[in-house]
């Protein structure tokens with residue numbers, strides 16, 4: 456009797472356990488079916504793959520659907536949207552975004568707080584990343600996206616606008632990981648006094664400190680009506696003294712310039728600049744005229760010349776120009792800055808294989824002949840013919856010299872520069888030269904009487 460009852464109890468326990476296992480299995484199966492069903496539905500309806508899991512196995516049915524019908528698919532995960540090549544979605548999605556705050560102590564970063572995005576097989580194929588920022592970043596109007604390659608941090612997209620807690624940026628093959636951060640502005644450095652004459656347009660030059668600060672929006676305000684302020688343009692209207700305040704509202708930083716406006720108009724020296732003969736000299740394999748580095752089809756840079764990026768002068772001038780353009784409602788950014796000899800080699804040969812050498816030579820430089828290698832030139836906004844004639848291109852054409860830049864390959868100067876019109880390619884030569892060259896209406900080659908021709 457006793458024995459039988461015991462066996463019965465064991466049987467019953469095993470029976471119950473079996474049922475439980477089957478039940479749990481069915482529940483798991485049911486949940487995973489529901490999740491996958493919802494994913495399939497959202498893919499079909501909105502081109503969106505919604506998941507709240509970092510590691511996910513997706514139905515083959517969904518993968519097949521994506522491969523057959525969708526070129527690009529967006530993955531939505533926990534405040535992130537990642538647009539990827541549809542055909543890259545394999546049956547397993549690993550979305551470990553490592554979104555947690557990191558502090559970086561490296562290069563110019565001293566305990567710099569930010570969001571680190573680590574690539575994995577999905578993020579590696581991402582075309583665009585849109586993400587919801589944590590509070591300490593989203594409270595800013597703008598953030599910076601740094602690209603990371605082999606432990607090096609490079610400003611990839613500066614001043615990315617925060618829209619409704621989100622930012623969005625296209626990824627680049629040049630970087631492995633990304634670091635999203637915000638660098639506060641400490642001060643704006645400028646001269647404290649300025650003397651000018653009625654009718655003058657004021658040359659307010661300033662420097663942001665630190666130069667890589669994120670929010671660089673400024674406003675101008677004068678203490679009285681002696682100045683006329685129209686966007687970035689400030690004109691002296693009446694005789695007297697005034698104080699001009701440059702203010703950065705976001706960081707509550709301001710700086711004052713005491714301005715004395717004299718009534719007697721400066722007598723413009725009409726002395727015609729005589730045709731000067733400039734001499735080109737070679738120092739350590741680099742060509743110069745006066746203090747200007749010359750890089751064109753005739754004068755190359757040594758293959759090992761590597762300034763490591765855009766020069767500080769270039770960046771300071773660019774940031775000053777960017778803040779002024781913003782006052783006129785124009786957004787400027789650096790699309791392509793420094794390029795090494797070897798990067799140019801790859802780019803140029805790629806164009807040659809596409810269009811042939813003769814055609815490629817009109818718009819791309821042979822390695823060593825690109826100004827991008829000098830660290831003194833960059834492509835602004837959109838290096839494409841469609842940029843010509845846009846408001847930003849026109850603004851650059853009319854104003855960039857004020858900050859020390861020239862449009863290096865002007866319209867109608869193809870014969871002397873050797874390149875088609877590039878409204879986006881700016882070269883830094885310093886304010887004095889930029890003014891002289893721009894006002895002459897000549898290209899750099901015409902101004903200095905040099906050629907730009909491959910031998």
Ligand SMILES: [Zn+2]
Pocket residue numbers: 827833834838879880
């Ligand atoms: Zn360029």
